[in-house]
Amino acid sequence: MSSVLVNRILSVGGSSGSLSRLQPHVNQLSAPPTTFRANQTQAAEKQQQTYEEPYVIFRSWLIAAQKHAPQVRPRLACMATVDKAGEPVTRLTCIEAVTPDGITFFTTLGSRQAGEISANPHVSLHFNWAPLMRSVRISGTAHQLSDAQAIDQFRRYPRHVQMSIAYGPRYAAADWRNRSGFFQRIAHGLKNLFGKPPEEIPMPANWGGYLLTPSLFEFGMLSGPKAARTRVRFRRCLEMPRGTRMATVQAERTDWVYDSMEECD
Known part of the structure; x- marks a missing residue:
């Protein structure tokens, strides 16, 4: 992926900070050359890790949306599941945590949503942050969290x-x-x-959470005078050995492969 494109997806519109600005601290300029080179290497490795781990980009975009467009409720996503007849079903769901393991969300376990996930764990989330002209689509498989995680x-x-x-x-x-x-x-x-502290509210027995393990991240953004649409897609390729790089497939140290495209009206 070109550095220009990476900087575009990592940049935070209207923000002074960005994950793309992974530079040594100012005081490193006065450090000995050996120390400076070591710090440069660490910064480059950290930046390369950012390119390879799409959840880092998503988390950066989410933080930017919470800061610059809180009115759109950035953690609210349109979730798509599949019912017993094979028809897609959508509803709004609020996510909680974003970690290297995946994305967590919580719901009533006896709900239609939970029933559809139990029958078919393939789930898709779509985030639309119109004020920032950005959107993210994440798809993968969802698995129920433990009772201890739900209580926590x-x-x-x-x-x-x-x-x-x-x-x-x-x-x-x-x-x-x-x-x-x-x-x-x-x-x-x-x-x-x-007096006595307020009584602890018991967690309902039918309430719990799910962890969505992503297999695809798709980042979309509008930019330029002609509002060109740029899409960067990361796909998890479990069949490819880690570290494999081919002429037609872009992959480095992780099992994520990526491609990009631009469209103009």
Whole structure:
């Protein structure tokens, strides 16, 4: 992949920081030549790793969207699953963590979404960040997380979110109204200070999470005076031995291969 194209997908529109700016610290300029060369090598290796790991690019784009376009709820994705009849089904899903292992999201295990994933684990996510003229499509297979992982995530949510999951949004809204008034907040604060701590909300037995293990990342962006569409696609090639590089396939130290294309209206 050309350095120009890589810098375009890694750059953060309107941001002073970018993953593409993996340069030695300023104080390295005064370091001995040997140290400087070593730091340059480490920076180059880190930049090469960025090229090879598409989740790093996705995480960079997600951070940029959260900073520059929070109104579009950047973590909200259109998820596509397949029903028993083989027909695609879509709905909006909010993702949680983005790690080298994959992308996690949570849902009610007895829902239609969970049933379709259990029957056919092939899942696709589509993120559309229109203000930044960027979109990302991620597809792969989803597997259910353990109960311990689900409980850990449940405890991370604010109390009103836990109540909404456990008892429903109406109950959570009523509880929030009871706590949101001025005197109610004072009474609640005094109770927490001198009384017993609030009871722990139990996680519902039918609530859990999934880990989406990606096999494809597709980054799309509009740029240029004619709004040319650029798409960069990373595909996981498990059949290819790690480290293999052929004339027709671009692959370095990882099992991701990539290609790109540009379209003009």
